[in-house]
Amino acid sequence: MRRRLPGAVLGVLWILPALVLITSLILYPVAYAIWLSFFDKHSFFPAERWVGLGNYARIAGDAEFWDSLWKGVVYAGASTGLQLVLGLAAALVLHQAFRGRTAIRALVLFPYMIPTIVAVIVWRWLLNETYGVVDDVLLRLRLVREPVVWLGVDHMMASLIAVSVWQFTPFVVVSLLARLQTIPLELGEAARVDGASAWARFRHVTLPQLRAVLFVVVLLRSIWMFTKFDTVWLWGEGAGAGREIRTLPIYAYMRTFTYYQAGFGAALAVIMFLMLMAATLVYFRLFWGEEDAA
Amino acid sequence: MIGRRTLAAALSALVLVLSVALAEAADKKVIRLWQTETEPQTLAVLNQMAAEYEKTHPDVSVKIEGLAWGDLERKLTAALAAGAPPDAAHGQPITCVSFAAKGLLRPVDDLADSIPKDNLVDAFRNLCQWNGKTYGVGHSPASSVFVYRKDLLAQKGLKVPRTWDELVQVAEALKEVRDGQVVRWGLTMTGQPLFINIAVGELLRTNGGRLFDAEGRPTLTEKPVLELLDFYKKLGRVLPPGWTGHSYLDTFANLANDKAAMLYQAYGRGVGYIEKYAAKDIADPDHFAVADKVVGPSGRTPAAQLDCEPWMVFKDAKGGPEAVDFLKFFFQDENYVPYLHSVPIHLLSIKKSTSRNPRYADNAMIRKWRPWVDMQEKYFRNDWIKPVLVTDWEDMKKPYLLEVMGSGILVDMVLDSVKGVPSAEAAARAQKRVEELLASSGYLKK
Known part of the structure; x- marks a missing residue:
């Protein structure tokens, strides 16, 4: 007769694959990075020297760190804010019934679906001040008197924010559109019968219904933009002006792979992690309520 | 519908083919070379050179990968950090010295000695030396x-x-x-x-x-x-x-x-x-x-x-001696000249004898753009x-x-x-x- 495994053992076995994955892919790298941050370690030599909080003390006095932090905040703040405003506007438009809506909904997703490297190469080409289409159009329309140097020191951050907004707004659109489609039509109709204006209906009916989704979207997009590496790196890659967009993830990468200071780089990564944790906690404390959980 | 026997026979054949291929691959020593000349015609010449080398060295497989110049240091660093460097690679002279000082490279005096010292263009004899040993030999100067x-x-x-x-x-x-x-x-x-x-x-x-x-x-x-x-x-x-x-x-x-x-x-x-x-x-x-x-x-x-990346061979490379042997083959004029001709005004010879070789001079681009070559050689001569x-x-x-x-x-x-x-x-x-x-x-x- 075959013996059946006890329920508890069976339960552990069921979750074991997930536990192994989470431990090896998330917990171990995080723990390793924290451990590494207490050492002076070269990037490709096994030898390491315990420095305790030495790397953190150096970071506190490192002007490059503060500069990168500021640039990261500007980039994440501006790009997330614009994604929200434009994403919400686009979602409201796409929620309306009009001819060709399905095709446009599919089209709106396009920037989010193409690989980052393709998006960056295409946009760098379009924005090139010598032969790019964007400046050419602006000049022909006499909107500018001379080409705008989008990829130079003065506009590097602005152009990066614009491209990031183009690339990531579809995520906001899709998230909000999905929620908009589940809001009972009767709510809006009732408000309309009561004489509420379009703005009032949006302000007092639609927006409260979107609150929970907006909460998650703001949280995720802020974290993702603050830790964004690929778009930022590729945008500044190969250009001296790239330092205008040297955000914290880029600086951590540089410390690890071009200064060869793996311990210092790990400490920067840990600081980023702690800052995001703290910001998330504050965000939950300020904006998350019982009604959201419901 | 495919019958069970047919399916079994097909699977057996597949297993057999894969086993033979794997056994063959296992017998061969693969040497990996990373280099910075990425123009298609240069890669074609290098791959042809690898194929020629493999004909006389059936136990070796040469894999040559082109890397963008600006990416080289980062990719080498990442490979070293991962403990998986190539067998040989180009590097900036300062990269070569840095790696040599850190004990990451194998001395290549055997490769350097294969080119008589008085045959090397004077400016490049000591391109990458550390503690009296040679750790790099430039592939071509510019x-x-x-x-x-x-x-x-x-x-x-x-x-x-x-x-x-x-x-x-x-x-x-x-x-x-x-x-x-x-x-x-x-x-x-x-x-x-x-x-x-x-x-x-x-x-x-x-x-x-x-x-x-x-x-x-x-x-x-x-x-x-x-x-x-x-x-x-x-x-x-x-x-x-x-x-x-x-x-x-x-x-x-x-x-x-x-x-x-x-x-x-x-x-x-x-x-x-x-x-x-x-x-x-x-x-x-x-x-x-x-x-x-x-x-x-x-x-x-x-x-x-000076634009002259030395060939470096990594200390932990399994195919170090084979990589050096292939590089000696690379510097032989019958291989080296077509390589230099793949980007004629940019890839100049590190060997005086090759510069004098009529086969090398017999190139329309070199004849046409001679002032550009002369200017570079003037810089070499004057140690500028x-x-x-x-x-x-x-x-x-x-x-x-x-x-x-x-x-x-x-x-x-x-x-x-x-x-x-x-x-x-x-x-x-x-x-x-x-x-x-x-x-x-x-x-x-x-």
Whole structure:
């Protein structure tokens, strides 16, 4: 007769694959990075020297760190804010019934679906001040008197924010559109019968219904933009002006792979992690309520 | 429907084929080489060379991968960090010294000795030495060159600039404005970080300056550096406003497409772009001429960057001896000449005998663009060329130049200056950062 495994053992076995994955892919790298941050370690030599909080003390006095932090905040703040405003506007438009809506909904997703490297190469080409289409159009329309140097020191951050907004707004659109489609039509109709204006209906009916989704979207997009590496790196890659967009993830990468200071780089990564944790906690404390959980 | 027997037979055949293939692969020693010549015709020559080598060495499989020049150090670092470096790779001379000092490389005296010392072009005998051993042998040397449009200078009655100030004046005079728009800039330069590092070393040498003193302490607050930063401020006024975002290839495009009249950091590779993109009636050295590099106010002689990546063999590479053997094969003229001809004006010979070989000289591009080759050889002869960030050959004993280059501190210093930070302040800031970098890496006592 075959013996059946006890329920508890069976339960552990069921979750074991997930536990192994989470431990090896998330917990171990995080723990390793924290451990590494207490050492002076070269990037490709096994030898390491315990420095305790030495790397953190150096970071506190490192002007490059503060500069990168500021640039990261500007980039994440501006790009997330614009994604929200434009994403919400686009979602409201796409929620309306009009001819060709399905095709446009599919089209709106396009920037989010193409690989980052393709998006960056295409946009760098379009924005090139010598032969790019964007400046050419602006000049022909006499909107500018001379080409705008989008990829130079003065506009590097602005152009990066614009491209990031183009690339990531579809995520906001899709998230909000999905929620908009589940809001009972009767709510809006009732408000309309009561004489509420379009703005009032949006302000007092639609927006409260979107609150929970907006909460998650703001949280995720802020974290993702603050830790964004690929778009930022590729945008500044190969250009001296790239330092205008040297955000914290880029600086951590540089410390690890071009200064060869793996311990210092790990400490920067840990600081980023702690800052995001703290910001998330504050965000939950300020904006998350019982009604959201419901 | 496919029957069980058919399916079983097909699966057995597949297993058999895979087993044979795997067994064959297991018998072969695979050697991996990373190199920076990525043009399709060069890769074709190298792959052909590998195929020829494999014919006489059936137990070896040679895999050659092309890497973009600017990516090389980062990819090598990542591979080393992962414990999986290639068997051999190109590297900047300072990368080679840095890796040799860290004990990551296998000495390649056996490869160097296969080329008699008096057959090596003099300037490249000691390209990568550490503790009396050779760790790198350059695949082919080149020098950066200064290119100008001879016809445009003649039209405006301008003389070829010889000093920094003259370069700025001529660039200003060559600027062409039509309907309020600049249609041709007088000068183009790249803002790519690697090339800013190169330019800083190169320009500093033309100004009699240095980056480090004999004790290895940075010297960024010295007069020649401050003059260099002042010069960058002036250049910022005559270069295209987006120059800090222009890549190395953008500047070739600017020159070949008549968007710029002079290119300060050109290389022999540029003739390929001129031949391809410039108007046919001007795509020749009578229009795209080369001249000595301009000299700074505190300097006396021109200077240029030595573009000559040594082949390095990694200590932990399983196929080290085989890689060296393949590289000896690479340097044999029947293989080496087609390699050099794949980018004729850029890939010059590191062996004197090859330069004299009639087969090497028998190339239409070399005949046509001879002044470009002569100019580079003039730099070699006069020892006006040095690797990136090296202002004196003694600097090649400093194992930390790779870290200084990778940190981007010198690039930041130049950009600070271009953005209007007073030169002394930008230099002092960079000086402090380099000192901190070297001290924290254990190279400099605080």
